[in-house]
Amino acid sequence: xxxxxxxxxxxxxxxxxxxxxxxxxxxxxxxxxxxxxxxxxxxxxxxxxxxxxxxxxxxxxxxxxxxxxxxxxxxxxxxxxxxxxxxxxxxxxxxxxxxxxxxxxxxxxxxxxxxxxxxxxxxxxxxxxxxxxxxxxxxxxxxxxxxxxxxxxxxxxxxxxxxxxxxxxxxxxxxxxxxxxxxxxxxxxxxxxxxxxxxxxxxxxxxxxxxxxxxxxxxxxxxxxxxxxxxxxxxxxxxxxxxxxxxxxxxxxxxxxxxxxxxxxxxxxxxxxxxxxxxxxxxxxxxxxxxxx
Amino acid sequence: xxxxxxxxxxxxxxxxxxxxxxxxxxxxxxxxxxxxxxxxxxxxxxxxxxxxxxxxxxxxxxxxxxxxxxxxxxxxxxxxxxxxxxxxxxxxxxxxxxxxxxxxxxxxxxxxxxxxxxxxxxxxxxxxxxxxxxxxxxxxxxxxxxxxxxxxxxxxxxxxxxxxxxxxxxxxxxxxxxxxxxxxxxxxxxxxxxxxxxxxxxxxxxxxxxxxxxxxxxxxxxxxxxxxxxxxxxxxxxxxxxxxxxxxxxxxxxxxxxxxx
Numbered sequence: 001x002x003x004x005x006x007x008x009x010x011x012x013x014x015x016x017x018x019x020x021x022x023x024x025x026x027x028x029x030x031x032x033x034x035x036x037x038x039x040x041x042x043x044x045x046x047x048x049x050x051x052x053x054x055x056x057x058x059x060x061x062x063x064x065x066x067x068x069x070x071x072x073x074x075x076x077x078x079x080x081x082x083x084x085x086x087x088x089x090x091x092x093x094x095x096x097x098x099x100x101x102x103x104x105x106x107x108x109x110x111x112x113x114x115x116x117x118x119x120x121x122x123x124x125x126x127x128x129x130x131x132x133x134x135x136x137x138x139x140x141x142x143x144x145x146x147x148x149x150x151x152x153x154x155x156x157x158x159x160x161x162x163x164x165x166x167x168x169x170x171x172x173x174x175x176x177x178x179x180x181x182x183x184x185x186x187x188x189x190x191x192x193x194x195x196x197x198x199x200x201x202x203x204x205x206x207x208x209x210x211x212x213x214x215x216x217x218x219x220x221x222x223x224x225x226x227x228x229x230x231x232x233x234x235x236x237x238x239x240x241x242x243x244x245x246x247x248x249x250x251x252x253x254x255x256x257x258x259x260x261x262x263x264x265x266x267x268x269x270x271x272x273x274x275x276x277x278x279x280x281x282x283x284x285x286x287x288x289x290x291x292x293x
Numbered sequence: 294x295x296x297x298x299x300x301x302x303x304x305x306x307x308x309x310x311x312x313x314x315x316x317x318x319x320x321x322x323x324x325x326x327x328x329x330x331x332x333x334x335x336x337x338x339x340x341x342x343x344x345x346x347x348x349x350x351x352x353x354x355x356x357x358x359x360x361x362x363x364x365x366x367x368x369x370x371x372x373x374x375x376x377x378x379x380x381x382x383x384x385x386x387x388x389x390x391x392x393x394x395x396x397x398x399x400x401x402x403x404x405x406x407x408x409x410x411x412x413x414x415x416x417x418x419x420x421x422x423x424x425x426x427x428x429x430x431x432x433x434x435x436x437x438x439x440x441x442x443x444x445x446x447x448x449x450x451x452x453x454x455x456x457x458x459x460x461x462x463x464x465x466x467x468x469x470x471x472x473x474x475x476x477x478x479x480x481x482x483x484x485x486x487x488x489x490x491x492x493x494x495x496x497x498x499x500x501x502x503x504x505x506x507x508x509x510x511x512x513x514x515x516x517x518x519x520x521x522x523x524x525x526x527x528x529x530x531x532x533x534x535x536x537x538x539x540x541x542x543x544x545x546x547x548x549x550x551x552x553x554x
Contacts, residue, residue, distance in 0.1 A: 088349045169399040176386040181373025181403035290432030
């Protein structure tokens with residue numbers, strides 16, 4: 001019974017990691033850059049919501065979409081100011097510039113918000129789930145539900161709409177897309193905005209589990225094994241990778257840490273990553289490349 | 294009419310590729326541009342289509358004019374949407390991981406939604422073969438099928454002028470003949486075609502005017518039929534030498550010709 005409790009709790013946090021991974025995968029597919037500033041994106045998004053909801057007391061149903069919208073604008077601004085000027089350069093330089101961006105953002109965050117934690121608990125209807133001996137706290141259930149809903153909406157957008165199709169096309173090749181009159185710059189802007197929204201949404205629900213501080217950027221590190229296990233260019237991989245990391249973390253916390261290995265659950269996703277990469281170097285769901293001979 | 298006036302283009306501020314190119318693409322005709330590798334053919338098309346910034350290139354002099362309007366500063370999406378020019382890159386730029394159907398839809402991005410079904414019907418009528426392949430990923434198509442799809446995708450943008458970059462690249466002679474037949478048919482329906490080719494014979498046989506570019510300069514131009522019989526074109530592009538003078542003077546003669554051209 002204990003096992004089931006920890007397993008399901010891992011699934012719930014896995015859904016949140018999945019959404020976080022989705023943000024990274026979208027950016028990687030479109031810009032071919034790994035966004036190392038993911039932790040900072042997460043905290044910036046959470047703070048935008050924090051300002052609206054806690055400082056200005058805007059009701060949740062309004063603050064949530066507006067906060068995420070602001071996060072989207074933030075993503076778009078980052079794209080125009082940082083990524084777009086690098087067009088036509090090697091993709092590696094975009095990845096490297098996100099490292100610099102991460103430093104600037106975390107410095108900026110500490111300068112404006114300080115390093116003290118902010119109390120962060122959204123008052124949502126109580127969804128505490130009690131199934132026999134299993135108990136899941138309301139905040140965690142909400143985290144799972146919101147993440148899953150977001151994931152589905154983004155999937156629908158990508159695979160069922162015209163813009164989604166254009167995003168897929170542009171992600172494959174920018175020059176080809178430009179050829180057929182697709183405004184690749186606009187598409188990239190959109191992708192970064194959507195990715196920033198995904199990352200911020202997971203940031204908000206993660207902050208809701210505890211508190212928000214500028215140190216929360218370390219959660220971004222969790223996203224790296226998530227996307228690498230699943231495959232950097234795979235959307236399904238982000239979800240599966242997220243679930244694996246969530247479950248492994250939760251089970252390690254329950255069964256291995258009591259032996260005196262405090263903090264081991266932070267490391268264990270990387271062990272899983274190592275094993276996954278030994279077996280499948282492109283990640284579990286990495287795209288099967290079409291080769292012409 | 295699309296015309297280029299004294300176009301000079303550099304890459305990365307220093308690598309000079311086009312040194313003053315002027316040419317005209319009259320409406321409703323097929324114009325062909327011949328040239329060896331590295332002559333600047335693809336750069337010329339990128340320049341017309343506003344793709345230079347993507348490749349870190351710049352127009353330092355001259356103009357691309359469409360009916361008197363300069364296209365120099367426009368982004369490629371504007372050129373497709375507003376000026377109805379579509380550029381078909383070399384090596385069949387289909388989206389490999391999308392199906393044929395999705396490829397056609399994605400290519401219609403610049404057109405309003407309601408035009409898509411009509412456009413699809415038209416493309417499938419011109420290329421009936423694509424019908425059975427609609428749900429196949431484009432990466433798994435054969436070269437000929439991919440080239441058909443590429444042209445189909447270009448037609449989905451409803452172009453008035455089509456810029457084709459080496460459509461015959463890597464295709465079997467029979468497929469090339471079919472392809473050029475289709476290009477000629479499209480032209481007869483009113484499409485202006487600017488064809489960049491290495492396959493001089495096939496290209497000149499469908500074109501009305503031809504230009505030869507060499508080292509970033511236009512070195513020869515004239516009606517296609519005249520070019521086909523031009524001694525230099527025959528020798529350098531059609532591989533048919535004059536017959537005599539094949540010996541030790543060849544190398545020197547080639548050099549002299551090149552300079553003269």
